[in-house]
Amino acid sequence: MNAAREIEIRARGAKLEGNLTVPDAARGIVLFAHGSGSSRHSPRNRFVAQTLNNAGLTTLLFDLLTREEEAVDILTAHLRFDIGLLAERLGSATGWILHEPSPRGLRLGYFGSSTGGAAALVAAAARPEPVGAVVSRGGRPDLAGAALAKVKAPTLLIVGGEDDVVIDMNREAMAKMKCEVKLEGATHLFEEPGALESVAKLASDWFTRHLSALPVA
Numbered sequence: 001m002n003a004a005r006e007i008e009i010r011a012r013g014a015k016l017e018g019n020l021t022v023p024d025a026a027r028g029i030v031l032f033a034h035g036s037g038s039s040r041h042s043p044r045n046r047f048v049a050q051t052l053n054n055a056g057l058t059t060l061l062f063d064l065l066t067r068e069e070e071a072v073d074i075l076t077a078h079l080r081f082d083i084g085l086l087a088e089r090l091g092s093a094t095g096w097i098l099h100e101p102s103p104r105g106l107r108l109g110y111f112g113s114s115t116g117g118a119a120a121l122v123a124a125a126a127r128p129e130p131v132g133a134v135v136s137r138g139g140r141p142d143l144a145g146a147a148l149a150k151v152k153a154p155t156l157l158i159v160g161g162e163d164d165v166v167i168d169m170n171r172e173a174m175a176k177m178k179c180e181v182k183l184e185g186a187t188h189l190f191e192e193p194g195a196l197e198s199v200a201k202l203a204s205d206w207f208t209r210h211l212s213a214l215p216v217a
Helices: 041-053 068-078 084-096 116-126 141-150 164-176 195-211
Strands: 002-011 015-025 028-033 058-062 107-113 130-136 154-162 182-188
Touching: 002 058, 002 084, 015 041, 015 084, 028 041, 028 084, 028 116, 028 141, 028 195, 041 058, 041 195, 068 084, 084 107, 084 116, 084 141, 107 116, 107 195, 116 130, 116 154, 130 195, 141 164, 154 164, 154 195, 164 182, 164 195
Parallel strands: 028 058, 028 107, 107 130, 130 154, 154 182
Antiparallel strands: 002 015, 015 058
């Protein structure tokens, strides 16, 4: 059975809303970093989160931007590409979850989508000790820049199997990484029947493999 509740995270004066779901006998925690124009209500991320919950993983879906910032970003689309800001917000969420009593002692993982994939890698490079795995779905890891070489967490890059431009960006990022890193292709843009199920299964297997046996003090 999963225990779910709404939470609030403070990040440099901003209040970020989120949803924390803790399954019985949780064996790892996954924080979601959504991408361009998305939020914690994203049907795709919620589907993946449910799959992770069923595998015994705690999930935290939260908005990286406040409602006011989202309103501005809809018009300008600049905040979704502010990787430094998104990574900082993910870092604040990491600090928050590490002080929560229910998941204490468990390793963390990051699931990033689109530009959130780059934010997840930057945040993982900044806090290597608690972060045990990263998964990027349709992400832009190339936007993580110099942080790529500093990532220590095993990283899975999931891309659209026919999205040649994004595949090339992911391969270029892989070449700069020194940790365990794997590239997996899904169907074209994750919209075909069964595509999201495939993504969720890949992510679930990756996190279960890398988080379950890695407790942190």
